[in-house]
Amino acid sequence: MQTIPLFGSGVNAYSAYISRQRRLNCFYEVRQDGDKAQLIIRGTPGMTSFLTLPDAPIRGWIVVANVLYVVAGLVLYSILPNGTVTSLGSLDITSVGNVKLSDNGVQLLIVDGLFGYIYTIIAGTYAQAALNAAGSFGKITDLNFPSKTTSICFLDGRLIAVRPDSRQFYVSEFYDGTGWTNVHSLPTYGTKDNNSDLLVTVSAMNGVLMLAGNQSTEFWQNVGTSPLPFGRVAGATKNIGIAAQYSLAFINDVHLFVGQSLYGGAVEIDLVQGFNMQRISTDDIDNIIRTFSVWQDAVAFGYIIDGHKMYQITFPSAARSFLYDITTQFWFELQSGVALTGRHIANFGITFNTFTFVCDATSGIIYKFDPDVYTDNGVTIKRQVTSRHVNMNGNWFAIDEVQLDMESGVGLQYGQGSNPMIMMQVSKDGGRTFGVERWRSMGKIGQYKSPRVKWDRLGASQDFVFQWTMTEPVKFTIIGGVVNTRKQEGK
Numbered sequence: 275m276q277t278i279p280l281f282g283s284g285v286n287a288y289s290a291y292i293s294r295q296r297r298l299n300c301f302y303e304v305r306q307d308g309d310k311a312q313l314i315i316r317g318t319p320g321m322t323s324f325l326t327l328p329d330a331p332i333r334g335w336i337v338v339a340n341v342l343y344v345v346a347g348l349v350l351y352s353i354l355p356n357g358t359v360t361s362l363g364s365l366d367i368t369s370v371g372n373v374k375l376s377d378n379g380v381q382l383l384i385v386d387g388l389f390g391y392i393y394t395i396i397a398g399t400y401a402q403a404a405l406n407a408a409g410s411f412g413k414i415t416d417l418n419f420p421s422k423t424t425s426i427c428f429l430d431g432r433l434i435a436v437r438p439d440s441r442q443f444y445v446s447e448f449y450d451g452t453g454w455t456n457v458h459s460l461p462t463y464g465t466k467d468n469n470s471d472l473l474v475t476v477s478a479m480n481g482v483l484m485l486a487g488n489q490s491t492e493f494w495q496n497v498g499t500s501p502l503p504f505g506r507v508a509g510a511t512k513n514i515g516i517a518a519q520y521s522l523a524f525i526n527d528v529h530l531f532v533g534q535s536l537y538g539g540a541v542e543i544d545l546v547q548g549f550n551m552q553r554i555s556t557d558d559i560d561n562i563i564r565t566f567s568v569w570q571d572a573v574a575f576g577y578i579i580d581g582h583k584m585y586q587i588t589f590p591s592a593a594r595s596f597l598y599d600i601t602t603q604f605w606f607e608l609q610s611g612v613a614l615t616g617r618h619i620a621n622f623g624i625t626f627n628t629f630t631f632v633c634d635a636t637s638g639i640i641y642k643f644d645p646d647v648y649t650d651n652g653v654t655i656k657r658q659v660t661s662r663h664v665n666m667n668g669n670w671f672a673i674d675e676v677q678l679d680m681e682s683g684v685g686l687q688y689g690q691g692s693n694p695m696i697m698m699q700v701s702k703d704g705g706r707t708f709g710v711e712r713w714r715s716m717g718k719i720g721q722y723k724s725p726r727v728k729w730d731r732l733g734a735s736q737d738f739v740f741q742w743t744m745t746e747p748v749k750f751t752i753i754g755g756v757v758n759t760r761k762q763e764g765k
Contacts (some may be wrong), residue, residue: 280661280755281313282738283604286462286705287556293558294705295737296660297580297606300750301582302538304602307567310753312680317657317750318597318608319579320647324631325357325719327638334373335624335633336382338395339567342626343382345373346638350384350393353640355627362393366413372520372573376433378424379449383433387424390435392451418454418462420444425519429478430496430503441473443485445502460500468492468511469536482526485544486516489536493549510549518572524581525576530554532563532572532587541569543587543598556596559605564593575623577630579645586623590635593617610746612656619650647680648691648747657750661740663705670736670762677728678742681751682717693718694729694746702735716748735764 281302284293299318305311327724329347329723336343342353350365368386373523376383380576391413420437427434435454444463445455466473471487478484483494483504491512497505518521521543523530533544533553541563555563563569568591577584583600586608595608595618596659608618618631620641630643641651649655664673676698686692694716699708713724732738744750 278664278755278757278758278759280664281315281752282660282662283556284662285562285605285607286660287554287558289560290705293315293662294660294701294741295662296658296741297604298658299606299608299655300657300659301364301599301606302602302604303580303582303583313754315659315750315752317648317655318606319630319645320655321632321641321650322644322647323651324640324642325359327351327359327640328636329369331370331636331639332622332633332638332640333371333386334375334384335622336375336377337624337626338379340627341395342631343393344373344633344640345384345386350391353626355538365389372424374426376428378428378431378446378449378451379712380435380449381433383426383435383451384427385423385435386423389421390419390423390426390451393713410515414454416445416452417452418648425475427476427478428481429481429483432503434476434478436473436476437463438440439472441470441487443473443476445504450572457598464494464502465505466492466741468506469513470546471536472517474516475522475531477522477524477529479524479529480548480743484529484546486522486531489515489534489539491515491546491551507549512551513537514542514551516545519571521572521574521587523574523585523587524742525578525585528583528600530574530585530598532569545600548761554600556601556605556631559596562594563589564610568592573621575620576667576745577623577625577643578628579643586618586620588617588621588635590617590621607654610650611652612651612654654745656743656745658741658743660742660750661755664738664740665736666738666756666759666761670734671731672734672760672762673738673757674760675728675730675758676732676755677726677757678755679753680716680727681753682725682727683720683722684716684749685718685721686748687719693742693745694748696742696744696746698729699741699743700732700738701741702733704737705739708739708741712757716744716746726733 284295384391423435469490471489475486496563514533517534518532529546552607574587585598588595597606609616610619621635623632
């Protein structure tokens with residue numbers, strides 16, 4: 275038996291003959307001490323239902339002072355850590371489409387592409403320049419507030435909003451989202467002026483204001499000027515803009531988003547830290563995105579699992595989801611259900627009360643991620659790993675045995691998963707097609723030593739690709755694999 279590197283970083287994109295690799299609903303963990311293996315494969319978290327809101331879909335959310343504020347349909351809800359749900363009011367018109375929420379610690383600002391709304395968090399009532407007659411959910415009435423905005427953020431006591439179809443961003447009064455004028459009654463706004471592309475998104479992190487346009491990104495800081503307190507950081511502009519507004523996500527001190535170049539318009543995924551920007555998508559990932567007829571509707575969120583900083587992105591129109599591990603710098607695929615391909619059910623994610631919660635893309639269900647749960651709220655999770663190409667410099671060779679070193683004895687007491695099975699298929703035509711299904715037991719509960727997860731007499735070829743699939747609701751951990759090869763005489 276010999277150890278052959280079966281698992282790599284490639285993704286099946288441009289040509290299966292180049293790479294047929296797939297890592298579905300799993301991720302790599304690199305072991306620093308290399309105890310048993312340097313690289314292991316773990317299953318992604320399952321989900322359990324936390325609660326279901328009566329309105330759908332969930333359009334956006336934010337956590338303020340350990341309270342989760344959610345816009346679902348027309349309604350703004352507050353959710354406490356114990357699951358108590360309170361309806362706080364309703365938007366006027368829009369019941370679908372993503373919304374953005376931000377806060378200044380005192381007020382919650384919501385924008386839906388038509389209006390802006392303010393909820394006063396501390397007083398528990400709605401504050402605005404002038405409430406409407408019903409007094410239910412007041413819109414911001416200051417004429418300097420940029421109507422139809424879809425992008426907002428908060429920095430240094432001020433809420434900030436993009437004026438659509440322009441290069442301008444507007445700034446609220448100090449800790450007052452109802453007023454968008456300064457003491458001199460002049461509009462307080464800035465202009466993204468280093469390049470001529472339109473401003474799409476504003477975002478703030480670590481005291482830096484990021485202005486992402488269609489094709490370039492500028493960075494501004496608080497310079498203490500008046501009436502506009504922010505000024506552009508000279509020499510920090512990047513010639514990469516944002517191609518999908520809701521693909522912007524935060525993990526600790528970094529931003530990630532789908533970007534596009536000022537030169538050539540190529541779509542990629544970028545990471546921003548401070549004033550630095552780097553491409554994190556591989557050629558494979560970029561090739562896949564390039565095939566989508568629509569990528570502008572991408573949605574994304576970040577979360578952390580066992581120290582792995584994860585960026586989960588979904589392209590709804592293309593029905594594809596991907597996972598990027600910032601810690602290991604590998605890409606993976608995600609999907610819900612057992613179809614050949616598909617997207618993951620989660621749209622948005624958020625950290626609330628120390629847990630990661632995600633929302634269903636079409637309903638009012640909020641789920642909790644749990645690495646010790648092996649279904650998506652009772653629905654089967656399909657986990658699949660497709661190997662690298664195994665070849666011997668173009669020579670014909672035979673494989674007498676393939677053995678997976680994986681955690682066994684993880685079966686359940688009864689029902690599906692009591693005798694968990696894993697299936698392998700083999701391709702001998704460069705990864706283009708796969709042969710018969712070969713099922714093997716992973717061991718019932720407590721069967722830690724046997725049976726071995728292995729396959730015999732796999733025939734001969736110039737190129738092998740192996741694909742393993744598991745749909746059991748049990749722990750999924752692969753430590754490695756070994757292959758017994760033999761030169762094929764007369765070939």
